[in-house]
Amino acid sequence: MLKQLMRTDLDRLLQKVAADYHLQVPQLLTDGTRQLVPFEMGELSLSGAPLQRKPTAYFFPQTETLLHITADGSIELPAGAARPLALFGLDRTDLAGIAFLDRFFSAAPADDVYQRRRNGALLIGLTGAAGVDHSFLSLSSGNCDIELIADNECWLALAYSERGEKLLSRFPDGDSEQLAVLRKSSDDSKLSQLKLLQQGSRLLQEDKVPDEFWVEIADRCILCSGCNLACPTCSCFCVQDRRRGEIVERSRVWDSCQLDAFMREASGHNPLGTETLRTRRRIHHKLVADVQRWGELGCVGCGRCDRACPTGIGMLAVAEEMVKRYGTAAPVE
Ligand code: SF4
Ligand code: SF4
Structure with a gap:
């Protein structure tokens, strides 16, 4: 219609x-x-x-x-x-x-x-x-x-x-x-951003981005979590219980994969124990893991994380940097 x-x-x-x-x-x-x-x-x-x-x-x-x-002990839904x-x-x-x-x-x-x-x-x-x-x-x-x-x-x-x-x-x-x-x-x-993200995705899938890149990029992160808070496709949350008088209220609250406690286990072991690993994961998740899981990028190219990040390492900025430095991947149609 x-x-x-x-x-x-x-x-x-x-x-x-x-x-x-x-x-x-x-x-x-x-x-x-x-x-x-x-x-x-x-x-x-x-x-x-x-x-x-x-x-x-x-x-x-x-x-x-x-x-x-x-x-x-009974449970009430809001x-x-x-x-x-x-x-x-x-x-x-x-x-x-x-x-x-x-x-x-x-x-x-x-x-x-x-x-x-x-x-x-x-x-x-x-x-x-x-x-x-x-x-x-x-x-x-x-x-x-x-x-x-x-x-x-x-x-x-x-x-x-x-x-x-x-x-x-x-x-x-x-x-x-x-x-x-x-x-x-x-x-x-239509849309240079999407092509850039697809090229970045391919570079990561072909393992063309060395560890040193992530050390350098992560060094600029100040752990403000603005990138995750701004991102429309981020879905991670943690669960908190709070007592309010006689009642316990259970809530879920957005989490940020850039923060140290994101994957820290009760034992103290942290599989994402450095900022380098966490920064790599943030980008890798949307450009590789989501592609494998859902058949498409987990980044829609809205640019909100680039506008939010005070140190210039939002998704589009990082993708651009990867493509500039290692961009021999064939362009995606
Ligand atoms: S550009 Fe991608 S990663 Fe950044 S906020 Fe938008 S959807 Fe999320
Ligand atoms: S917005 Fe930038 S500085 Fe803040 S947590 Fe995300 S990557 Fe780090």
């Missing part, structure tokens, strides 16, 4: 969504960043820099209560949200990051805590002329309910699910030739 929305149509669509969902929309904050905020609070920001906060945090929050254990979430304004990498976590958390044994938030949620992508100064953002691979593609004061709207089709059903049809032109622009802009 292809529709075309003018600005008033877009407002109508969002109002319709807000009637049934807890809708989050992009807003430009006073510090210059763009964030998702509740629809009622937000003046829409329909183009600009990528969203600062990773959208996967809505389904896998930094701290999440799993259960309560009462004084008599109440679910009254309405499902709807996220509007997600770009190609945001949607790819959510798709990656969906697959990770639904693999057996499925993570019911993640599913509680994710099931029933609505995703609306925003691509096309929606980047900084209306620069072109690549189209998504369709892993959303609706994709809005910005072009010349209007949005072409594609529905990828039944719910998306229902929401768009009353809007006027879009022009398929206009869509074809936009798809072509998307191909053209």
Whole structure:
């Protein structure tokens, strides 16, 4: 289904969504960043820099209560949200990051805590002329309910699910030739980052990156864990119990593979006992282990870790450095 929305149509669509969902929309904050905020609070920001906060945090929050254990030993689960979430304004990498976590958390044994938030949620992508100064953002691979593609004061709207089709059903049809032109622009802009990551992945798989490289890169890490906290595909967490009066609250909290305690065992032995091993693992996991496990990179190229890392060793920077130094691997088509 292809529709075309003018600005008033877009407002109508969002109002319709807000009637049934807890809708989050992009807003430009006073510090210059763009964030998702509740629809009622937000003046829409329909183009600009990528969203600062990773959208996967809505389904896998930094701290999440799993259960309560009462004084008599019974277990209570926290109440679910009254309405499902709807996220509007997600770009190609945001949607790819959510798709990656969906697959990770639904693999057996499925993570019911993640599913509680994710099931029933609505995703609306925003691509096309929606980047900084209306620069072109690549189209998504369709892993959303609706994709809005910005072009010349209007949005072409594609529905990828039944719910998306229902929401768009009353809007006027879009022009398929206009869509074809936009798809072509998307191909053209596709994406030096992904090629870089694929080349880095191949170098690692062919064992072309020596240990000295990791010593040098890891020496720059100050253990702030910003890379992991920013990353939409990071899924590691630890579990904590806290007593609150008579009740014990069990929560899960994001973990960071850059930190010393990440794999330290109760005996004190640490299989990732040096920063070099941990830094190598962070990169290797997404560029090699995830490829072997899931058949695709565990990095969607969003650049958040590069923006977060105070010492310039985010994923894209490291991949670029590997390719510069050891890049004899054949380019990936
Ligand atoms: S660019 Fe960095 S933050 Fe983004 S998906 Fe890749 S590793 Fe994660
Ligand atoms: S953001 Fe950079 S400095 Fe901070 S833990 Fe990650 S790699 Fe280390």
